[in-house]
Amino acid sequence: MSEPLAALDDLTTDDFLRQLTVLRKQREQIDRQIRACLAYAREFTSPRPYTLASLAEAAGLSISGVRTAYTPEDCETVARALGRAPRGQA
Structure with missing residues (x-):
């Protein structure tokens, strides 16, 4: 068992479950x-998007996984953060 995992052995049941909850939230x-x-x-990138292949490799996903990984709500979050609409909707 690695050192971080060995430290779990000293936790009470409640502390262990709290730690697991913290990790899930992270x-x-x-x-x-x-x-x-x-x-x-x-x-949102111009003049064209990053390639699916490059994003798949960087994110550890398949190309189809990149296509379906984000939702319109994720796009809205980015648009609010940037203060602008997605490329082609400006």
């Missing part, structure tokens, strides 16, 4: 950030 935040980055790369 993963969800990272997933939201990845979706926003993919939305930005595909919908």
